[in-house]
Amino acid sequence: GTADEEGGKDENAGDDAKNEEKTDFSVGMVTDIGGVDDKSFNQSAWEGLTAFGELNGFTEGEEFAYEQSNAREDYIPNLQRMVRDGYDLIYGIGFELKEDITTVAKQNPDTHFALVDDILDTENGVSITFKEHQGSFLVGVAAALKTKTNKLGFVGGVDSPLINKFEAGFIAGAKSVNPDIEVEVQYAESFADAAKGKIIATSMYDSGVDVIYHASGATGNGVFNQAKDLKQNDPEREIWVIGVDRDQHEEGQTGDYNVTLTSMVKRVDVAVEKVATMSMNGEFPGGEQLEFGIEEDGIAFATTNTEAMTEDIISTVNEWQDKILNGDVNVPQTREELDAFVKELQ
Amino acid sequence: MEHVIEMLNIRKEFPGIVANDNITVQLRKGEIHALLGENGAGKSTLMNVLFGLYQPEAGEIRVKGEKVNITNPNIANELGIGMVHQHFMLVEPFTVTQNIILGNEPKDKLGKINLKKAEQEIQEISDRYGLKVDPSAKISEISVGMQQRVEILKTLYRGAEVLIFDEPTAVLTPQEINELIEIMRSLVKEGKSIILITHKLKEIMEVCDRCTVIRKGKGIGTVEVSETNPDELASLMVGREVSFKTEKKPAEPKEVVLHIEDLFVKDARKVDLVKGLNLDVRAGEIVGIAGVDGNGQTELIEAITGLRKSQSGKISLKDKKITNLSPRNVTKSGLGHIPQDRHKYGLVLDYPIGANIVLQTYYQKPFSKVSVLNYKEIYNKAKEIIEEYDVRTPSEFTPARALSGGNQQKAIIGREIDRSPDLLIAAQPTRGLDVGAIEFIHKKLIEERDKGRAVLLVSFELDEIMNVSDRIAVMFDGKIVANVKPEETNEQELGLLMAGSITEKVGD
Amino acid sequence: MTSNNRLFGILVPVISVILGLIVGAIIMIASDVNPIEAYTALWNGAFYDAFTIGETIRRITPLILTGLAVAFAFRTGLFNIGAEGQVIVGWLAAVWVGLTVDAPMIIHLPLAVLAGALAGGLWGFIPGLLKAKLGVHEVIVTIMLNYIALYVSNEIVRNVLTDHGTSTEQIAASASLGSEWLQNLTLYSRMHYGILIALFAAIIMWFIIQRTTVGYELKAVGFNQHASKYAGMNVSKNIILSMVIAGAFAGLAGAMEGLGTYGSVSVISGFTNLGFDGIAVALLGANNPFGVVLAAILFGVLKEGAGEMPSAGVPTELVDIIMALIIFFVASSYIIRWVLLRFKKEGK
C-alpha cells in the first residue's frame, strides 16, 4: 500500500540525509525521564532494541543507540541530536514525548519516528500503543479469583486517559468474574510519591482490600512496601499486589513470601523490535497506529508466582483471554465504557 | 600605691583608624576611676581590650603587678575583671537567672541546670549590694535600669574584683542614676574597684576618685578629681573651652502650634499609659517634658507622630487635626521628629548616610520626579547637611552604620530641622553623646526656637531640661501634673513632682 | 577600596567557577573518566551548533526570570521559595489565554504574557498578604502554595482545558513567542523571543530597585521596618507589593515555557524545578539583576551541556555537583577575598 511506497521513498531520502560512513540501517530511541534502567517500559524498549541489534549484528552506539532524558525539556534536544546523527528510525518512549516528537517529526520528514504509548500523527511516524485494558482485564480476573474479601484496590499514578485504561480494564475483569466485587480506586497524582502510595495501600488493606493493582511507577514502591510489611507481620494474612508494565515479581519478594500475585506485562520490547524490522525492510507503516494487544503478543500476564497463580486461576484467566481474542468480550477503555460494560453484566 | 589593673601604652588599630594610641590607665584598689573622652575617642575600645574582646597591637596589661595576656573574656573573668557593656549583652527571651549563669551554669550529673540553686545564689548577691532584681523575671519585661543591674550581677556572680561600666548612666533616669551611684559606692566599700566611662562630668565629680582623659585615641593624662573642676575636664577632653549653660535670650512665645486635649493612649500591652493629657506648645518656645521613664512619654510622642493609635482625645498641629493620621501625613502637616532610639527608628543603618537624609522626603521634588529618584539632588542635599551639622563621615556614601552614635544623631537632627517644621519633637536628643556634641545640639534647638518654631523636648536628664527649656511640663502617670518655669524651680522640686508626691502648680 | 570591591566582585565568581570545574575534574578522575573529554562534551552540549546554542538560550530564559523572582523578594527581606508554584500558575494562565482568546497577535500575545505575570503575581500576593497582615512566615506559605499550584493546575488541565486529557492543544499562533525566523536560524531549536522579555525584566528590576522611590521603600522596609514606619512608609503595602512583583516575574517564567518552549500546558507529575533553580541563580547573582542574568547563563549552559556528558561516560548529575560547588565558593567569597588579599600583600 501507500505506506510501503512512502516507506521506500523515505528510505532513499533518508540515505542521502545520512552522513557518509553510515550506509546501513540505524535505529535509536529517546527515553523519557525514567531512563533505560527504569525497570519499566524504557528498559523493556531498550531490551527490544538491543535484541534487534544483536539479531542483525549491529553495534551499540553505531547502528543502535539511546539518548537519556533527565527532564521534560531534554526530549527535543535528544530527538534532534539523533536526527543529526542520521538515525533512520527514532523511537520516543512514553506519552510524555508526544508533543515534542510530533514537532521534530514534522521538521524532519526524511526520518522515521515511532512513539510508544501515545498517538504520533504524522506521515513519517507510527504510533505504538498497547491494549493495557486487555492486560488489566486479565489481572482483574486473576484478582477476582484470588480475593477472599471481594474487595480490590486500584492505585493510579496521575489521573489520565492512559492510566484510566488500566483502571477500566481491571474493574471490568474483576466484575466479569463476580459483579459484587468492590474496587477502591485512588490516584496519587504522582508517579514518584512512595509515601502517598504507602498511605493509600495502608488505608485500602485496612478497609479489607486484599489485592491491589498499581499503575503508578515509583509510587508503587510504597504499595509493595506496605504489602510486604503486612505479610511479614502476619504471614497467614492474604495480601497481594499486582505489578504493572513488567513482571514485578522481584519487588514482591520478602523473606520466604512473595506478595506479587501477577503483573500486567507490556511487551514494549516486542513492539519495538517488530517496528524496527519492518522499517529496515522498507515496510515502515508511516502514519499508522499500531496497537499491540494480546494477539500481537504485546500484552501478557506474569505467572512467575506459581504458588499464588494456581493452575485453575491461570486456566480461568486463559479462558477470558480467549474470549477477548475471539471478540466475545470487548474490554472497556474509559470510565464511560466501563459503566456501560458493568450494566451489561447485571 | 597598689594597682589592681595597669594598662600600659596600649595601641589598638581598626581598618583605617587608630582607636587607641599609646594609652596608659592605672587602676588603684578600691577606687572609682573615670574614663572621659568624646564620641569615638576610643574608650569602649580600650575597655574591650582589657576585657579580652580585642587584642592590642602594642602595650601590656598587668593585673596586681602580674603581666597578663587576655585573649578572651573567659580569661578576663578568671582574672576577676567584669564589664557592663554600653550596649547590654543580655539575651532578651531569657530570664535574669539564665542570663547571669550563662557560661558557667550549676548543673547536675545529667547536665540539667540547677535553677533553684542559681536563683538563691543570685538573690543573695543581689541583696548584699542592694541590687533589687527579680531572678525569675524575663529580660524583655524588665526596665532598662534593672537590665543594667543584671549586667552588674553577671560580673559579681563571676566573682569580679574589677568592674568596668561603659556609659552606664546614658540610658538611666535620674532616680536610676542615683541608685546606680549608691550601688557603686557599696561595691567599692566591699573592696571592688571600678572603671567608669561617662560623658557626664557631674557624675565624675560626684563619685570618682580619679579621671583619665582620652582625646582622639590618645591618652591626655590622669587627674585627681578632687583637684579639678568640670570646665577643666571638658576642655581637657575636647581641647578647647566648652560652655555648659547654653546662653539664650528669653523666649517670645506666639500662637499655639501643638494643641493636645484630653488624650488617651494605650501601650503595646493594651494598658492606658497616657490618661487624659492636655498640653500646648507655642511657636517660639521650647517645652521640656520632665518625667520618670515609663510615665507615658514614649506613648505620647508616638501618638503625636502617628506611630501609635490614640484611643480618644484630640491632637492638632497649627489648628489642623492630626489625631491618628499616618506618620506621613503628620510629617506633611509640619512635624520634625528626632526619635528616642536612633538605631531603631532614626536611620536605615544599611543605607548610605546620604539616602538617610531624605528618609521622609525621597518621594518629593526635587529628590524624585514621577517616582524616579534624582541621586544628584539627594547627595547634594546630604553634602549640605553634613557640612552644616558637622557630621563626621568619610563621605555621604558611607553606610550610616559606620558612623558613631554622635554623628548619626547629628545627621538625624540635621535632616529633621532642615525640613523647617512648625513643630520639632526632640526625644532624648543627646543620649550617649559627649559634651561637645551636646552643646552643639542644644544650640541648634534654641536656634529653631528663635526662628519661631515650636520645640517639644523630652529628656530624662534634668539639667538638660533645666538648661534648654523655656517651660517645663512635668509628666506623671500619663498626665501633665505641673507647668513650671526653669528659673522658678530646682531639681529637688522637679524630682518630687516627677515622683507624683506633690501635685500643685498644675497649669493650663 | 571601592575599585578593590569591584575587582573582587568580578574575580570571586570567576575563581569560584574555575574551582568548581577543577573539583568536578577531580571527581571524574576519581571515577576514572577523562575530564577533558567530559568537558568537551559539556561544551558541545551547549555550543555545538546553532541548534544547541538556541536550546541553551531557551533554557536560560526562564531561569533569568525565576532568578529575578527570588532576588526581588530578597531585597525586601523576604524569602520567596514559592517561585516554583508561581511559575506553574503563570504557565497555566498564559496558555489558557493563548488557547481561549481569539485576537490579533499585537493584542493576543501581550495579553497572554500579562495573564502569566498576573497569575504569578496573585500567587505571590497571598503569602505577601499573610505576612503583612498576620505575620505568617512567607517560607511556609510559599512552600504550601507550590503544592497547591501543582495539583490545581493539573486538575484544570485535565477537566477544564481538556476533556480528561494530559496535555492541552497547541496555543494559537497569535499567542506564540516562537518564530519561524529564530527556528530556521537555530536549526529548529525551541529558542523564542522570550529571552528578550527576560532581559527586559532584568532591566526593569534594576530600574525599580535602584532608580525609583518604590525600590527605595522596598529596600528600606527590607533593612529596617521600624525606620520605614517612622519615615511614613506603608510597611504592609511594601511587603505585599514586593511579593506580587516577585510572583509576577516567576509567572512570566511560566509564560515563557507555555507560550514559547512548549506552546501548551500538561499534567505534570512533579515540580518543574525552575523555581528552585531560581533560588540558586538569585543567590549566585547576589540578588542583583545583572548578576542574576549572568548566573542564569552559567546555569543554563551547564544544564544544557550536561545532556551530552553521558556520551563521555559521565552521569549528568556531575553537573549538579559542579553547580553546587560553584555556589558554595561564591557564598564563601569572604574566604576567597581573604586569600586574594593575602596574595596582594605578598605581591607588595
Next chain:
Amino acid sequence: MLDILQSIVPTVLFFSAPLIFTALGGVFSERSGVINIGLEGLMVIGAFVGIVFNLTFADVFGDFTPWASLIAATIAGAIFSIIHAIAAVSFRADQTVSGVAINMLALGVGVYLTKVWYDKGQTDMVTEPFLSTNIPVLSKIPIIGPIFFEGIYVTSYIAILFAFIAWFVLYKTAFGLRLRAVGEHPMAADTNGINVYKMRYIAVIISGALGGLGGSVFALTIVSNFSHATIVGQGFMALAAVIFGKWHPLGAMGAALFFGLAQSLSIVSSGIPLLEDIPQIFLLIAPYVLTILALAGFIGRAEAPRANGIPYVKGSR
C-alpha cells in the same frame, strides 16, 4: 469510627516520623542561629546512605541491618553537614545560599554515585527494610492498644521520644541554654565566654545527623530503594514544620504530626461517608491549605531566633 482511627494513626505516625527527625535537626541548627534550608539535601544523603548500606551489608548484619543502616546514615548526614557548617560559620557564607547548595550537592552526589556504583538510575529494593510491629503489652490495651500500638514502626516512637529529648536538651541543660543564647545574641554569649563558632558547628552537625536519620527512616520504612525521586520535598516540609512549630522541638513535632494527619485524612476520607463526595482535588490540596489556614488562623506570628542567619563576626556590632 474506631477502625478509621485505627488506619489513620499508624499512617500519621509513619508519615510524620522522618519529618520529625529532620525538623528537630532544623530546630537545633536554627536555634543556634544557622538557617538550614539544606534539610532536603541532608535527607537525600541519609536516604542514599541508608539504602546503599542496607543493600551492601544485609548479609553481614542480618536482622540488625536496618538499625546499622540508620546509624550509618546518621553519621553520613553529620559529616555532610560539616560542609554547611564550614561555609555558614567559618566562611561567613550567606546561610541560605549554602543551604541551597547543600540540596543540589546532595542530590547530585547521591544519584551520581548510584549511577557509578549500580550503573542504573535507582538501586534495587532493600531486603532488610524496617517492619512495623505490635508493641508487646501495650497493643493489648483495649481501644487505645490497636489504635496506637498495632502495626507501628518503632522508628515513629523513637522520633517522638527524640522530640522530648531535644526539648530537654534545649531547655533544661547548660548546653541548650548556651546553644539558644548563641542564636539569640551571639555577642552576649561570647562575652560570657561561650565559643560561638563551636556551638554553631555542633548545632549544624546535630541537624545533619538528624536530617540523615530522617532521610534514612523515610527510605527504609516507606520507599525501600533510592533514586532521584526518593526525597522530593520532604526536607522542605520539615523546614515548614520547624517554622510552624515556632522553632520549638515539641512544636515542630506537632507540626510534623499535623502534616501526617492532613495527608492521611486526605486519603482515608475518600472512604468516610460524608467526605467521600468531596472532589478528589480538594482532598489533594487539603493538607497544604489546612497548614496555611492553621498558621493564618491561630498560630500566627512566629518569632525566629534573633541572630538566625547572621554570621557572627567577633568584635563587630
